[in-house]
Amino acid sequence: MNLRSPLGRVRGLGSAKDGTGHWWAQRLTALALIPLTLWFCIAVIAMTGADYAAVAAWAGSPLVAGLLILLVATTFYHAALGLQVVIEDYVHHEMTKLALVLVVKALSLVLALTAILSVLILLFARV
Amino acid sequence: MISSRRPLSPHLQVYRWQITMTLSILHRLTGIALAVGTLLLTYWLAAAATGPDAFAAAQGFIGSLVGRLLLFGWSYALFYHLCNGIRHLVWDAGYGFEIATTTRSGWAVVAASVVLTLAAWIGGYLAMGA
Numbered sequence: 001m002n003l004r005s006p007l008g009r010v011r012g013l014g015s016a017k018d019g020t021g022h023w024w025a026q027r028l029t030a031l032a033l034i035p036l037t038l039w040f041c042i043a044v045i046a047m048t049g050a051d052y053a054a055v056a057a058w059a060g061s062p063l064v065a066g067l068l069i070l071l072v073a074t075t076f077y078h079a080a081l082g083l084q085v086v087i088e089d090y091v092h093h094e095m096t097k098l099a100l101v102l103v104v105k106a107l108s109l110v111l112a113l114t115a116i117l118s119v120l121i122l123l124f125a126r127v
Numbered sequence: 128m129i130s131s132r133r134p135l136s137p138h139l140q141v142y143r144w145q146i147t148m149t150l151s152i153l154h155r156l157t158g159i160a161l162a163v164g165t166l167l168l169t170y171w172l173a174a175a176a177t178g179p180d181a182f183a184a185a186q187g188f189i190g191s192l193v194g195r196l197l198l199f200g201w202s203y204a205l206f207y208h209l210c211n212g213i214r215h216l217v218w219d220a221g222y223g224f225e226i227a228t229t230t231r232s233g234w235a236v237v238a239a240s241v242v243l244t245l246a247a248w249i250g251g252y253l254a255m256g257a
Contacts, residue, residue, distance in 0.1 A: 030215075
């Protein structure tokens with residue numbers, strides 16, 4: 001006997017309601033991070049030992065600033081999703097779990113905004 | 128919080144060691160480490176936006192012995208998580224589930240992450256010398 005309603009079955013959602021959204025977002029951000037991370041690593045390695053003016057000019061150019069903002073946004077989104085899974089796997093006390101996930105999301109948001117605003121400052125300082 | 132006395136499945140140490148189990152937990156551990164590492168990325172960008180003095184302080188910390196050790200660990204974690212992440216994406220697409228294949232792709236990830244880390248540091252020191 002199947003207790004699920006026809007509507008519930010056609011929507012394909014369990015009691016958590018949104019598991020596939022989280023799963024899919026984690027994979028899409030992972031995919032986007034492959035080229036973004038490789039680009040960032042190569043750029044930073046090439047700039048090893050560069051002075052402030054060179055780094056500021058690099059980060060402040062429109063293309064680089066755009067890629068940096070994408071990198072930062074994707075990184076923090078991916079990190080928040082990943083940490084959420086870790087917390088949900090190991091923390092079994094409901095209120096502690098909820099609080100930790102919220103702290104992770106809030107911290108990710110604050111750090112992401114700080115990093116993005118920094119890139120924007122470098123972008124507009126150059127103009 | 129165990130609320131009942133139900134029997135538990137045998138714990139990890141009863142299983143024979145396989146490369147896949149180590150890489151699985153390493154993926155999670157490097158992910159956590161990299162999440163902490165975003166603090167350095169944010170600090171570096173914020174320092175650059177603040178000005179030459181703040182940036183010099185950030186570069187001074189990153190260039191110190193502790194900074195370099197941290198960066199070395201984070202660079203390995205990054206390349207490991209990147210390589211093993213691609214391995215996971217291949218699995219998500221439905222390929223590479225045969226036991227022999229998972230073992231082989233696992234060792235390939237170990238080799239690739241070590242090579243990429245060494246290449247990154249050799250490249251960095253070369254760029255600094257140039």
